[in-house]
Amino acid sequence: MRLDSAQIDDVLDEFGRRGYLDDGVLAEQLITAGVERKGQGRVALSRALSQRGIPREVIESALSELPDDDEARALEFARTKASSLARLEHDTALRRLMGQLARRGYNGSVAMSAAKTALAEVTRERPSSGVRFVESD
Secondary structure (H helix, E strand, C coil), rough: CCCHHHHHHHHCCCCCCCCCCCCCHHHHHHHHHHCCCCCHHHHHHHHHHHHHHHHHHHHHHHHCCCCCCHHHHHHHHHHHHHHHHCCCCCCHHHHHHHHHHHHHCCHHHHHHHHHHHHHHHHHHHHHCCCCCCCCCC
């Protein structure tokens, strides 16, 4: 099927009317999906929008509407991962959890705080095995 220029204009007008060609609407949808499904931070969200070709000013505007709750979202994500890392040596668990948070776009200080808090919570909640090792003669 081949469209003439008048039909193409009609399709573009209809798409525009429905909001299909609005970068702002797309940015809002991608941010919502990134936050709710992927637990992404601002850095990852900005990168994803840039990769889609959304203009910088549209990205900044859309991100300005996002609540400043990176710390809470990072901690929520860290809590979901901390229990699976609790069996590891503390520094290893901390490094891995911080890496996971960094890949989701949380900056260093936010990632460090969330990782430390989540690992500390898991350590406090973990029951002791009751086995104690003492030196003997």
